[in-house]
Amino acid sequence: SRIQKKLVIDHQRVASYAFCFDIDGVIVKGPETIPEAKTALKMLNGDNPYNIKVPYIFVTNGGGRSEKARCQDLSKRLNVPVAQNQVIQGHTPMKDLINVFKTVLVVGGVGNDCRNVALEYGFEDVVTPLDIMKWNPSVTPYHTLTEQELKFAEDRDFNNVKIDAILVFADSRNWAADQQIILELLLSRNGYMGTASDTFDQGPGLFFAHSDFVWATNYKLSRYGMGALQVSIAALYREHTGKELKVTRFGKPQRGTFRYTSKVLTNWRKDVLEEHVDNTDSPFISDISDEDEDDYFSTSDTDDEPLTVQALSGKLKLDIPPASTVYFVGDTPESDIRFANSHDASWFSILVKTGVYQNGTVPRYQPKHTCENVLEAVQFAIEREH
Numbered sequence: 001s002r003i004q005k006k007l008v009i010d011h012q013r014v015a016s017y018a019f020c021f022d023i024d025g026v027i028v029k030g031p032e033t034i035p036e037a038k039t040a041l042k043m044l045n046g047d048n049p050y051n052i053k054v055p056y057i058f059v060t061n062g063g064g065r066s067e068k069a070r071c072q073d074l075s076k077r078l079n080v081p082v083a084q085n086q087v088i089q090g091h092t093p094m095k096d097l098i099n100v101f102k103t104v105l106v107v108g109g110v111g112n113d114c115r116n117v118a119l120e121y122g123f124e125d126v127v128t129p130l131d132i133m134k135w136n137p138s139v140t141p142y143h144t145l146t147e148q149e150l151k152f153a154e155d156r157d158f159n160n161v162k163i164d165a166i167l168v169f170a171d172s173r174n175w176a177a178d179q180q181i182i183l184e185l186l187l188s189r190n191g192y193m194g195t196a197s198d199t200f201d202q203g204p205g206l207f208f209a210h211s212d213f214v215w216a217t218n219y220k221l222s223r224y225g226m227g228a229l230q231v232s233i234a235a236l237y238r239e240h241t242g243k244e245l246k247v248t249r250f251g252k253p254q255r256g257t258f259r260y261t262s263k264v265l266t267n268w269r270k271d272v273l274e275e276h277v278d279n280t281d282s283p284f285i286s287d288i289s290d291e292d293e294d295d296y297f298s299t300s301d302t303d304d305e306p307l308t309v310q311a312l313s314g315k316l317k318l319d320i321p322p323a324s325t326v327y328f329v330g331d332t333p334e335s336d337i338r339f340a341n342s343h344d345a346s347w348f349s350i351l352v353k354t355g356v357y358q359n360g361t362v363p364r365y366q367p368k369h370t371c372e373n374v375l376e377a378v379q380f381a382i383e384r385e386h
């Protein structure tokens with residue numbers, strides 16, 4: 001017979017609300033881990049007065065390493081297990097471009113880290129500015145490749161390489177050389193180095209993993225980020241062509257990133273719920289009334305067969321109600337607070353003072369609440385919910 005079951009939330013054990021954390025300036029500051037972050041995540045993992053587990057994920061504009069490497073780093077820093085599908089980086093949604101472009105120039109980060117991430121995502125052909133500088137050192141007259149950089153560079157003859165897109169994955173470590181190469185390609189004929197278009201509109205598309213003008217490191221003042229590089233490239237392009245540069249932006253506060261984040265959060269909440277479901281008489285599974293019939297169904301040989309969610313999930317279109325509230329904790333009003341305030345009324349933005357935002361100034365985007373740090377933010381939200 002058709003058994004109709006769905007995952008419901010047992011409010012005693014797993015919260016109906018959830019958290020989303022920015023990383024730089026909230027959880028870490030450059031190489032340092034913000035001390036309150038460990039306690040905050042332990043609370044969400046159940047160490048709180050209500051013994052409730054609160055699902056959470058991380059959404060950072062940062063990048064330059066694989067999501068796997070990033071979650072391993074977070075697990076080590078925070079003493080809590082962080083899974084790969086709990087972490088979204090600025091370039092993560094760029095996976096959607098793997099079948100759109102054949103040869104991509106990936107810019108930013110250290111050595112071949114970004115090339116390797118792009119190849120892991122499935123991009124067919126990935127080149128870097130180091131490859132171009134190795135092919136013809138006179139492309140960037142003020143920078144000679146170091147021994148280390150030569151090791152990362154691959155041999156290509158760029159007279160025959162058509163670059164279909166430029167993807168800025170992470171912060172550039174060499175603004176002069178990277179901008180020289182990016183501008184040459186933007187002004188090129190069909191993405192070939194050494195060519196010049198007279199209409200300036202035949203070059204490859206330019207995609208940025210985010211647009212943070214500044215970000216918080218362990219220096220006392222914020223540092224320029226990828227958004228500042230965009231300003232510089234646009235100024236050079238305008239000066240050279242008299243035209244405004246068109247780019248495609250990923251990362252917070254973009255709507256596309258929000259949609260991607262919502263999907264990842266829903267899947268993660270489902271994973272957390274399924275961990276707590278061990279048999280059909282679990283409060284997590286209840287019969288579905290008829291009108292839900294189209295949404296959730298499964299079949300099984302007999303009614304009395306003990307069905308675990310694992311057994312069901314293979315067949316059941318498992319779905320869960322949306323989070324009652326998603327608390328988003330960030331340090332940068334222009335990206336984090338704008339992101340949390342702009343796309344869904346169930347998101348509750350919390351600004352912390354441990355990163356870009358400076359206490360006493362008026363944030364450009366108003367958070368629903370402001371806290372000293374991430375632990376205060378978690379304590380505030382849990383008390384607000386119970």
Ligand code: G3P
Pocket residue numbers: 022023024025059060061062063171212214215216225226332
């Ligand atoms: O390069 C990343 C930096 O701009 C901000 O990262 O984690 O605060 O979004 P995050």
Ligand code: MG
Pocket residue numbers: 022023024025026216330331332355
């Ligand atoms: Mg931040």
